[in-house]
Amino acid sequence: MAPRRRSPGLVLAGTSLGTLLVILxxxxxxxxxxAIRSAFDAGETALGWVLSGYTLAFxxxxxxxxxxxxxFGARRVFLAGLGVFCVFSLVAATAPDVSLVVLGTFGxxxxxxxxxxxxxxxxxxxxxxxPGKTSWAIGIWAGANALGxxxxxxxxxxxxxxxxxxxxxxxxxxxxxxxxLIGRPVLPRLRGGRARLDLPGLLVMVVxxxxxxxxxxxxxxxxxxxxxxxxxxxxxVVWLFGRVERRASAPMLxxxxxxxxxxxxxxxxxxVGTAAFFGPLYLISTGLQDELGMTPFVAGLALLPxxxxxxxxxxxxxxxxxxxxxxxxxxxxxxxxxxxxxxxxVLFHHYSALIVPLVLLGAGWGLLVPTTSxxxxxxxxxxxxxxxxxxxxxxxELGAALAAALLxxxxxxxxxxxxxxxxxxxxxVVVLGVRLHERPGTRERTV
Numbered sequence: 456m457a458p459r460r461r462s463p464g465l466v467l468a469g470t471s472l473g474t475l476l477v478i479l480x481x482x483x484x485x486x487x488x489x490a491i492r493s494a495f496d497a498g499e500t501a502l503g504w505v506l507s508g509y510t511l512a513f514x515x516x517x518x519x520x521x522x523x524x525x526x527f528g529a530r531r532v533f534l535a536g537l538g539v540f541c542v543f544s545l546v547a548a549t550a551p552d553v554s555l556v557v558l559g560t561f562g563x564x565x566x567x568x569x570x571x572x573x574x575x576x577x578x579x580x581x582x583x584x585x586p587g588k589t590s591w592a593i594g595i596w597a598g599a600n601a602l603g604x605x606x607x608x609x610x611x612x613x614x615x616x617x618x619x620x621x622x623x624x625x626x627x628x629x630x631x632x633x634x635x636l637i638g639r640p641v642l643p644r645l646r647g648g649r650a651r652l653d654l655p656g657l658l659v660m661v662v663x664x665x666x667x668x669x670x671x672x673x674x675x676x677x678x679x680x681x682x683x684x685x686x687x688x689x690x691x692v693v694w695l696f697g698r699v700e701r702r703a704s705a706p707m708l709x710x711x712x713x714x715x716x717x718x719x720x721x722x723x724x725x726x727v728g729t730a731a732f733f734g735p736l737y738l739i740s741t742g743l744q745d746e747l748g749m750t751p752f753v754a755g756l757a758l759l760p761x762x763x764x765x766x767x768x769x770x771x772x773x774x775x776x777x778x779x780x781x782x783x784x785x786x787x788x789x790x791x792x793x794x795x796x797x798x799x800x801v802l803f804h805h806y807s808a809l810i811v812p813l814v815l816l817g818a819g820w821g822l823l824v825p826t827t828s829x830x831x832x833x834x835x836x837x838x839x840x841x842x843x844x845x846x847x848x849x850x851x852e853l854g855a856a857l858a859a860a861l862l863x864x865x866x867x868x869x870x871x872x873x874x875x876x877x878x879x880x881x882x883x884v885v886v887l888g889v890r891l892h893e894r895p896g897t898r899e900r901t902v
Contacts, residue, residue, distance in 0.1 A: 462641070463581040467592055469638035470574035471599035473537055476630050477567035478603030480509055481733075481855060483611030483623065484560065485740050486755055490620040495553040504557045506737075507668075507859045512564025513571075514853035515664045518708065519657050521572035521845020529573040529580070530642040534635050536569025541631035548624035559624065564852075566631075571848035577642060579832050590829055591773035597825035598769040601817070605762025608740060608755030616752040656703055659696045664849075666692060668856055708846070718834040718843075720888025724881050725827045725847050728789065729854025731878030732820045734862035735796055735871045736761070739809075742867040747806060757806060764814035768821025781826050782885065788822030789882035791815050796875035800868035824851075 488506055524532045540563050547559025574596065582592045614623045666689045670682065677685075700706040713719055736758075743754040768775075768788075775784045795816040802808040831847040862870040 463588075463592070465641040466577055466581045466643065467595055469634075469641050470533065470577050471596050472634045473533060473570045473638060474574050474596060475599045475603035475606070476537075476627060476634055477513075477540060477563075477570050478600050479607040479610065480560075480563060480567075480627065481513075481607065481852075482604045482736060482740075482758075483607030484509055485737050486608045486612045487615050487620045487623055489744070490615050491553070491556060494620065495556075505553065505560055507856050508557050508560040509564040509567070510852045510856040510859065511665075511668050512561040513567045514564075514668070514849050514851075514856050515661050516565050516568035517572060517849025517852060518660055518664075518845040520568040520570075521576075521843070521849075522657060523569065524573045524576050524845070528644065529576040530644055532569050533573040533577065533642060534639060536566045536573065537631045537635040537638075538566070539563075539569065540566030541628045541635075542566075544624045544628035544631065548621045548628065563627075568845075568849070568852075572845040575828060575832065575848070581643060589832075590776045590825070593829050593832075594769055594772035594776075594825045597772060597821065597828065598766050600824050601762060601765035601769045601821055604736075604765065605759060608758050609752075610755075612750070612752035612755035616750060655699045656696070656706055656708065659692060659699050660708070663689070663692045663696055664853060668853070668860070712834075712843075715834055716888060718831065718846075720884055721827055721830045721834065722846050722850050723888070724785065724823070724884050725831075725850030726854040726857070727877055727884065728792075728823050728827070728881040729851040730858040730862070731792055731796070731854075731874045731881055732816070732823075732858075733855040734858035734874040734877070735799065735816070737859055737863055738867045738870045738874075739799075739813075741863075742803060743806070746803070746867065758813070760810050761813040761817040764817030765821040766817075768818040769825055770821075772822055772825040775822060776826060776829070781830050784822050784826045785830075785885045786882065788819045788826065789878060789885055791819030791822075793875055793878040793882060795819065796871055796878055800871050803867060803871075827851075 484506055491505055520532065520536065543559045543562025543566060545559075546562060547556050550556045550559060575593075578592050578596055579589065582589045610626070611623045614620075614626060666685065670685050670689070697710060700708060700710050739761075740754055740758065743749045743757050749757060772784065775787070779787065795812045799809065799812050799816075802812060827850075828847050831843045834843065858874070862873055864870075865873055
């Protein structure tokens with residue numbers, strides 16, 4: 456296959472640009488939400504779906520994106536994802552009412568769900584024969600994640616303040632086309648597998664994740680009997696997924712993969728750890744505007760210390776993993792996040808008191824992204840690298856969506872303290888679940 460002639464550096468740059476773009480809206484939409492609410496006089500429910508629609512679609516379809524990557528090849532799926540992202544960005548930009556904005560953000564999330572797993576699969580392929588460089592490359596890719604999260608509030612805040620929220624969607628549509636044109640000539644043409652898609656497994660997984668998201672998003676407003684019924688249905692869908700995957704000739708997510716405790720523990724850390732980070736990110740963004748009186752643009756700039764710590768930590772992740780191992784780097788990132796979140800609510804009276812905690816919080820998250828991504832790929836079964844990437848990327852977006860649904864209604868201080876408790880749970884999973892399956896002497900390839 457021609458891909459081996461591609462420059463790993465160019466592939467890393469092309470995939471990192473696509474990743475930066477789709478992560479940008481994860482944090483940027485929060486800054487634009489007050490303007491969207493004013494434009495349509497939208498209620499809180501509609502606004503909540505604008506905010507969570509992107510991350511929900513991202514989460515629900517990331518595993519599908521991973522399966523499509525394994526079936527059709529990472530390059531095709533990556534470029535198709537940017538195309539879908541562009542089309543639905545234009546839908547949101549031209550929306551005459553809030554319902555089409557919601558549709559646009561859902562569609563953007565679907566495109567993002569194709570981009571992230573395929574990007575990781577491309578990086579893993581071109582660096583698999585470069586000794587000691589896989590963790591370094593994933594650290595650079597994680598830095599693109601961090602930069603996208605940093606640029607989201609700043610770029611979106613600037614566009615909303617100077618023009619309108621529609622300009623935000625138009626700009627990301629143009630960037631999607633530009634990054635696709637940049638990536639097309641440099642990305643390797645990977646052949647997909649010959650196995651047929653496990654459509655029943657994909658469908659049941661989407662229903663399963665959708666039920667989880669629905670119960671988290673609207674469970675507090677539903678009667679107790681309806682919630683209890685939803686939990687019963689959820690358990691039935693979990694059983695159905697196991698049955699479907701056992702009977703499939705080419706299962707999307709083999710049950711033997713899920714029985715790998717290290718893989719499953721890592722997947723849980725991606726969900727819980729992400730919720731512990733993105734919940735405070737949303738709450739701090741809102742608090743800077745509502746409590747400290749900042750404009751959207753200034754609030755975006757005020758989050759740059761967090762982004763700075765995130766980027767530096769992500770770029771240094773390869774060296775950190777080399778010294779501490781994957782488990783050690785995960786523990787360090789989790790401890791930083793929990794410690795900072797425990798004190799931030801007390802300091803939320805003046806912005807200057809938040810600068811150092813924001814840097815440390817970003818540093819903690821900057822360690823968790825590359826370590827969970829590398830661990831997921833390291834434990835992937837042969838031919839399932841795309842699905843493994845989809846599990847980690849989808850887990851992160853599911854965590855972000857659950858954070859928006861469960862932590863935002865609590866308010867700034869109670870929400871951040873609750874996020875600290877969630878982060879402590881993530882730390883326990885790392886300590887108890889990951890340690891049991893660490894293999895001495897093979898730090899880069901094990902969990």
